[in-house]
Amino acid sequence: MTASHAPVPVSPEEARIAGKPRLRRFQQASWDEKLIFELGSPGERGVLVPAADPSLGMPAIPAALRRSDPPALPEMSQQQVLRHYLRLSQENLGADLNIDVGQGTCTMKYSPKVNDQFVRDPRIAALHPLQDEDTVQGVLGIIHGLEQLLKEISGMDRVSLQPGAGSAAIYTNVAMIRAYFAARGELDQRDEVITTIFSHPSNAACAKTAGFKVITLHPDADGYPDIEALRAAVGPRTAALLITNPEDTGIYNPRIEEFVRIVHEAGGLCSYDQANANGVLGITRARDAGFDLCHFNLHKTFSTPHACGGPAAGACAVTEELAPYLPRPTVELDPETGTYRLDDDRPGSVGKMRPFYGVVPNLVRAYAWIMSLGAEGLRAAAETAVLNNNYLLHKVRQIPGVSVPYAAGRPRVEQVRYSWEKLHQDTGLHSEDIGLRAADFGTHYWTSHHPYVVPEPMTLEPTESYTRADLDEYAAILAEIAREAYEDPETVRTAPHRSTIHRVRPEALDDPAVWAVSWRAYRRKVLGEAGR
């Protein structure tokens, strides 16, 4: 065995905690990689995109919308494209290379590669959203079928798969709440939305974007949203409660039905942010707790790729009372003919939340995942996620410097928000420092959204995807970093040491004068080329 492949030494204490897993020696690749716009050469091409099949009934692009000049896209062969993106993938802590236990509330469960075969099938890949309805009966059938499955999983009456995930889905639900009270003539009176500090910030942001005032509840001593604060907050101005359960602490609120009842008694609606549904899948249902609306993020719970502003898919589910306000078009089945149609004639609808009928590839993946598991499989996935989480909790809570705020000694659902407050007090290191050192072991973790209610937070969520060996390795990495923090804090403070890029300046991410999310913006802002 060469020195570079030698196992990192493990102390007896960590060996006891972590069951002696070997910490892999990780080194991120560093390529002198150009932007794809700087690669290729004029005239070079990879694939020829076929013309649309005239039989699909596609309308021609109106002359006024056609380009006069070809788009300024890079011109290069397939092989160049492949090499470029393979190299980039090695400069990242990619999901397919790592134990993504540390993604926290942004659940990164395994997306089975087999489901990509369905998406690559020309019957899906070659679809165009402007095709005639009678040429897309198959995909409308999949959407309708997925809606039926999600109705059963949530207990609700109607589902829309048009919105994006996360904030887009929450905003859709808030828009429906607004439309509901507008239709009743109560919108001027009901202008307040209640949420909690451990719910996703998108709940507050979406409510505010939709014109509501936001009231935030803080946790009580046990970490549950303070029910006395809820009682003080509700009233004739209450439009809705937007709440996550389990919250991002991993604590399930056992009084959720009481919360819903208090809000209903004040005349408000209740919307369930099911971003953390992975651990309650097939065990609890939003409707059974009395909710009027809920949403799922398909990437979090139904095993599709994560969004990050891209191809995310959400599912908004509502009771019959709120169904008139769903986004349009809806997918309708004519039971007599067995055909599907898109219903765009919905006068109460909040309108289109996304073009056409959603992110079809992810709807196909989610449908395939649910169908492959069945009801028993979904429940088993949730139970495994909870078991994995509590196995990891048992190991991590033994690491020096870590604590588990709230509900002492009790198990959690599918994630835990830990605290490095003790380690911070002892060493001066922050949770962010630990996370950056974790990158040196080929993995990472997420702290928490702001504000940090739990000091020096770390949020871990193993999901059902990871093996016991994976969890042992992850716990051992954290134990190793904690040991370093106490014995050699400079190593942690100056991490990462084995990554392509050292610490990123976060202020640039918040500065519109610097950030560049397109090639054109990069040339203007970074290269200083005028006139672009």
Next chain:
Amino acid sequence: MTRVGLVVNPVAGLGGRVGLGGTDGPDRARTALSLGARPLAGARAAAALGELAARAGESARDGLLVVTAAGRLGADSVAAAGLTERIVYAAGAGRDTSAADTAATVRAVVAEGVDLLFFAGGDGTARDVLGALGSPGVVPCPVLGVPTGVKMHSAVFAVSPRAAGEVAAAWLARTGGVRLRDAEVMDRDEDALGEGRVTSRLFGWLPVPDVPVRVQQRKTGSTAASPEAVGGIAAEVAERVGEGLLVLGPGSTTRAVAAALGADVSLTGVDALALRPGHPPRIVARDAGEDTLLALGPAWIALSPIGGQGFLLGRGNQQISPRVLRAAGGRERLLVLCTETKLAALGGRPLLLDTGDDALDAELSGHLPVITGRRRTSLYRLAM
């Protein structure tokens, strides 16, 4: 026999109600008295002793001996609480008391041997006690501050005089599992204040019975709140007040909010602004004392809790007295301003009230909306 030591700084807190800030030095105390300030420290020390005696029970009361100095330095408070004293020091007759008297009393008291030393005062008094006792580890007995000062950045104080009595009873009973912890003695950093920051300096530690929530946390340094958060809070305040008077408590949050509204107010004093939509605010009072505030008439009162401690009333803003609060309209006219980050850093501990008026504190207790941004509030608990 249970022996409790007591030293009272009789001028502590004198400057609070009349808007002078701390009362360090005899000149400041005399000025405060000339402005109509009334001494409070003795009565608050008596309240702490009374609570201790009540919790100790009738039978234990006879076995409780308070070792202290004569007159205003302690014996008056012991008499007011109806307890037995043993006088071990007396200040010279007919002169102002000073820090030297505090130190001499502390040394004489601990030389007698006590189970706990109470001191009634503020951060300056805590520094005097620390100076007389020495370093942690060699301090001969546990110490607990009865809060009577103005600034109160240190962590050696109970959250109120009654809480001091409660904590002392729990410690002396040896039954509640109360441990000692070394708590910070802090004082305002006057150099930083000159640069526009409210921050504290650490002077040392004293061993204090650790009863969470009943013993206060130290003040954390002010951190710059983001312009978005402060701007949002300012816009919300402007909308709520509309056309009217706004009294602004001290602190970096309220000062930043005033700046966002277009007014430059003091960092440590209480100021009053006249607001009118569409017009810049007009400053109608600077560094106002209780009397000035009462003379202003109906006003909204905007306060921000002390970072780390959570004190909303009774620390650093004694000018906003029970009379001022009642005259303003109580709970309905109180605007609590705080960024979500500062609120979260309290770790779930409530915002604290110690106005000296138990009935008012009880009336203000419970959940109150805290303005955290434009059209954003957090429902947060206030407690006495």
